[in-house]
Amino acid sequence: MNENEFTQEDWRRLLRHLGENPDRQGLRDTPQRVDKAWQHWVSGYQQDPAEILKVFEDGAEKYNELIVVRGIPVYSHCEHHLAPFFGTATIGYTPNGKIVGLSKLTRLVECFSKRLQVQERLTMQIAESFMTHVQPLSIGVVIRCRHMCMESRGIRTPGQETITSALLGEMQSNLGLRTEFLALAREKD
Numbered sequence: 001m002n003e004n005e006f007t008q009e010d011w012r013r014l015l016r017h018l019g020e021n022p023d024r025q026g027l028r029d030t031p032q033r034v035d036k037a038w039q040h041w042v043s044g045y046q047q048d049p050a051e052i053l054k055v056f057e058d059g060a061e062k063y064n065e066l067i068v069v070r071g072i073p074v075y076s077h078c079e080h081h082l083a084p085f086f087g088t089a090t091i092g093y094t095p096n097g098k099i100v101g102l103s104k105l106t107r108l109v110e111c112f113s114k115r116l117q118v119q120e121r122l123t124m125q126i127a128e129s130f131m132t133h134v135q136p137l138s139i140g141v142v143i144r145c146r147h148m149c150m151e152s153r154g155i156r157t158p159g160q161e162t163i164t165s166a167l168l169g170e171m172q173s174n175l176g177l178r179t180e181f182l183a184l185a186r187e188k189d
């Protein structure tokens with residue numbers, strides 16, 4: 001067994017540490033369930049953005065206007081508390097001959113969000129990997145999330161969102177483009 005592997009007994013110890021009795025009915029299968037759930041929540045470590053973005057769609061050779069996709073689901077866990085944070089991402093880009101399907105954008109967001117994260121780095125990683133592998137003229141990513149570690153402890157009002165953005169390429173130099181993208185990203189999904 002891998003020395004980093006968490007055993008059933010480790011999860012049982014955690015339950016005892018939380019003040020519980022791991023042998024009571026409702027908790028008997030919890031170690032296996034939690035283990036399986038966590039494998040899913042951090043499955044992004046096994047995904048490669050280069051692999052996700054290597055297939056392009058045809059027909060975009062002459063299209064160089066802004067493409068914006070909103071409402072891409074984000075489910076992640078903060079690396080400071082292992083608590084969930086979740087919300088949506090908006091991705092906008094101006095292609096340079098290559099466009100990608102919606103499912104690729106969803107998978108790219110999953111690849112980085114299904115890891116232990118901070119929202120700022122998550123936002124930047126999505127923008128940078130898209131820039132590297134698709135090479136658009138510009139890329140912008142805006143993420144709005146609710147953080148359970150803050151809301152549940154009363155640091156934030158319930159429902160309050162944290163908004164982060166990363167703008168690369170012409171989004172940095174072209175004020176009109178940046179304004180257009182941010183206005184579209186600001187509207188509620």
Ligand SMILES: [Zn+2]
Nearest residue numbers: 078080081149
């Ligand atoms: Zn946190």
